[in-house]
Amino acid sequence: xxxxxxxxxxxxxxxxxxxxxxxxxxxxxxxxxxxxxxxxxxxxxxxxxxxxxxxxxxxxxxxxxxxxxxxxxxxxxxxxxxxxxxxxxxxxxxxxxxxxxxxxxxxxxxxxxxxxxxxxxxxxxxxxxxxxxxxxxxxxxxxxxxxxxxxxxxxxxxxxxxxxxxxxxxxxxxxxxxxxxxxxxxxxxxxxxxxxxxxxxxxxxxxxxxxxxxxxxxxxxxxxxxxxxxxxxxxxxxxxxxxxxxxxxxxxxxxxxxxxxxxxxxxxxxxxxxxxxxxxxxxxxxxxxxxxxxxxxxxxxxxxxxxxxxxxxxxxxxxxxxxxxxxxxxx
Amino acid sequence: xxxxxxxxxxxxxxxxxxxxxxxxxxxxxxxxxxxxxxxxxxxxxxxxxxxxxxxxxxxxxxxxxxxxxxxxxxxxxxxxxxxxxxxxxxxxxxxxxxxxxxxxxxxxxxxxxxxxxxxxxxxxxxxxxxxxxxxxxxxxxxxxxxxxxxxxxxxxxxxxxxxxxxxxxxxxxxxxxxxxxxxxxxxxxxxxxxxxxxxxxxxx
Numbered sequence: 001x002x003x004x005x006x007x008x009x010x011x012x013x014x015x016x017x018x019x020x021x022x023x024x025x026x027x028x029x030x031x032x033x034x035x036x037x038x039x040x041x042x043x044x045x046x047x048x049x050x051x052x053x054x055x056x057x058x059x060x061x062x063x064x065x066x067x068x069x070x071x072x073x074x075x076x077x078x079x080x081x082x083x084x085x086x087x088x089x090x091x092x093x094x095x096x097x098x099x100x101x102x103x104x105x106x107x108x109x110x111x112x113x114x115x116x117x118x119x120x121x122x123x124x125x126x127x128x129x130x131x132x133x134x135x136x137x138x139x140x141x142x143x144x145x146x147x148x149x150x151x152x153x154x155x156x157x158x159x160x161x162x163x164x165x166x167x168x169x170x171x172x173x174x175x176x177x178x179x180x181x182x183x184x185x186x187x188x189x190x191x192x193x194x195x196x197x198x199x200x201x202x203x204x205x206x207x208x209x210x211x212x213x214x215x216x217x218x219x220x221x222x223x224x225x226x227x228x229x230x231x232x233x234x235x236x237x238x239x240x241x242x243x244x245x246x247x248x249x250x251x252x253x254x255x256x257x258x259x260x261x262x263x264x265x266x267x268x269x270x271x272x273x274x275x276x277x278x279x280x281x282x283x284x285x286x287x288x289x290x291x292x293x294x295x296x297x298x299x300x301x302x303x304x305x306x307x308x309x310x311x312x313x314x315x316x317x318x319x320x321x322x323x324x325x326x327x328x329x330x331x
Numbered sequence: 332x333x334x335x336x337x338x339x340x341x342x343x344x345x346x347x348x349x350x351x352x353x354x355x356x357x358x359x360x361x362x363x364x365x366x367x368x369x370x371x372x373x374x375x376x377x378x379x380x381x382x383x384x385x386x387x388x389x390x391x392x393x394x395x396x397x398x399x400x401x402x403x404x405x406x407x408x409x410x411x412x413x414x415x416x417x418x419x420x421x422x423x424x425x426x427x428x429x430x431x432x433x434x435x436x437x438x439x440x441x442x443x444x445x446x447x448x449x450x451x452x453x454x455x456x457x458x459x460x461x462x463x464x465x466x467x468x469x470x471x472x473x474x475x476x477x478x479x480x481x482x483x484x485x486x487x488x489x490x491x492x493x494x495x496x497x498x499x500x501x502x503x504x505x506x507x508x509x510x511x512x513x514x515x516x517x518x519x520x521x522x523x524x525x526x527x528x529x530x531x532x533x534x535x
Contacts (some may be wrong), residue, residue, distance in 0.1 A: 004361050004409040005436030006429050013367070041528065042521035044471020045479075049517040051472070052479040053510045054486070059499055068510065077514065089468045097449045097473075099405050099440035102433070103363050120505070162412070167429055172418045193512070194507030199484050203515050 001069075001181075002074070003093070003109055005102025009165040012236075016161060017107030019232045021086075023115045023225065027084035030221055035082065043082060045091040050074060054090075066187045070115035071154075072125065072147040073192045076204065077199070081221055083265040087114035088202040108161045111232055119225040121150030136200065137309040139207075142285055147192040148185040149294075155181035159237035170240040173288065182293050189301065197308045198218035258275060291305050336414040340448050347391035348440075352451035357442040363436045371428055377435065384438050390411075391446050401441045411468075449473050471524070482511055 008016070026109035031043070050070040058066050070090075075083035091109050094100040101109045134137025159177040163170035200207055342348075347355075362380070369376050379509070388398060409430065416425045455468050486509050494505065 002408055004405075004433045006366065006409070006433030008367075008431060009411055010364070010367055013364075024465070025462070026465050032464055034529070035381055037519060038525055039521070041471055042518060043464075043515045043526065044468045045475050045521045046514075046529055047468060047472035048475040048479045051476055052483045053513065055480060056510060057481060058503055058506055081387030085465070087470050088415065089465070092471060093449070093472060093476075095440075096452055097444050099437055100408070100445055101402070102436055103360055103440065104367055104436070123345070162415075167425065168358065168412075168415045168418075171416060174387040176415055176418075189501065194504060198508045199514060202511060203518075208393055241410045292455070 001109075001154060002091075002101035003112075003158065003161070005104050005107040006165045007162060007165065008108050009104070009167075010104075012161050012165045013104045014108060015107075015235060016111045016232070019109035019226075019228060020107045020115060021096055023089050023228050024110070024223075025086075026224060026228070027081040027201040030081040031085055042078070043085060044089070045077060045130060046074060046082075046278055047086045047093075048089050050086060050268060051093070058187065060187065066184060068191045068195075069113065069117065070192075071113060071149065072121035072143065072150050073189075073195055073226045075118040075122040076146075076192075076196055078127060078142055079218060080118055080225060083118035083122070084225070086115055087118060104319040108158070110156045112161075115225070115232070116157045116229050117154040119222070119229050120153040121146040123222055124149045124228060126219075137305045140197055141170075141301050141305035143196045144193040144304050145298050147189040148182075148301065149296040151185035151188045152178060155184075157233060157236060158232070160240065163240055164236050178290070181296075186297070186300065187196060189297070190304065192302055193301075193308065218269050316318070334349065339444060343392045343446075344391060345390060345392040345446075347387060347446050352447050352453045355368065355443055355447050356455055359439050362439050362477055366432055366435050369432070371424075377431055384435065384442065388438075388442060391442065393442075398438075398441060398445070401445065402438060405441065406434065418459055441453055475516060475520075479517065483509065486512060 032149075035043075038264060050073075053068050053070060053073075056067060058068075060066050071087055074086050078086065088110050091101060091106065091114055095103060095106050122148075125142045128142035128145055129138050130212040132141060156174065157168065159168075159173040162168045162177075164174045196207070366380060369380075373530060388395070413426050413433070414429045416422055416429060450470075453470055453473070456469070457463075487506075489504055491507060
């Protein structure tokens, strides 16, 4: 999902850069306030860890392979602010050291993978975990569903930026990006959940929330990041999605984006020349497909969590950490 | 670990290597932004930019084969996105235009990363008063990157020599366990790094 240079025009580069800078600045100040100095090196090492983990290939059908992105993994393990910082560091280093992802697209890439992905992921994770009752099974289910949602959300933001730059039309970019990433996201969800389950098995204390007050602070942070992410999504995605039969047009009108939407609709009427006639039904089918995909992803997440959680059987407590006798005595 | 992307810096004695890192960083960024602003039919401007890049590459005395290999390594990512633009009306024009533009930008970034150490770029950031926490994170990441990629390579080798891989799902499961192990080791190492940093007089 790394956008290279040349695909993002100047206005998109500046807008995404500004939003990404504000988000990163907010994350930096929040980390500086809340993180004990003992854990500062962990940020840098976690960034190196994410980079190393991204190089590990997982075999998919037909000789192809996928790899971890890691936004939700770091958000679950370290918290949302630290995840934003860690993912930004990974993207900055990839850009300047490996020419992976462009300089002008750095803001866009940071918005997608270091802001949208961890924030959406952590929000969904908290929500599902809370509804599920905060046990191991609900945590794994929440992790799986959150990684799926965050990957898809990031790909939609990416499609919006490509369309806003005029490189790829929204009617092409959105189905292509969202469609392929709904499949890629299944792999991401599977890897993230397996890793979180393994970390819980080995070192459960790494995953424990510190205290209720820090959780409260995280909710406040999450609301601030959520506002920033939705501002970005309104700018990049809403102009194209506003003729959809949902509430986005109302939001755009309320926020004074109507003029922008009008200008964009001039563009989209130009695009509608080549799209399928009977655009209504096409859009409706996309919406239905999206809803079905989301429901299926949630069901898969639940099944995965059930498979990974050991049965609550009092006689079988040696089973999960079975390889070493010390593991069961320490837990 | 021998990865074509990991040994990016090529040490040579050349005028380009001797330039201050700040000049190269600003130069590359300005070049990339200028490429963005070029009009769709400005082929002469593209040609001028390409010739300027080739001259810089020749001055830097980096073997052309290595530069080409690196460029080919990063090009597929650009090609993948560009292919999407083929699917629209007058797509071919947009496709050629974006591909040429992004190849020029990629070439300039490959030149930057093979003539400038990442630590020098960090130094520029530090002097430009970037937030110290960000610079510390980037510096620690850069320092432990190679160590952790080596470590994951060793863990994979150890796993391979001990287990028979039966089926795809088992590979996924054990690879995920390797990643989890790496995270546990990373957080333990971070504690030791912190102790070492404190012992050497580090203050937040």
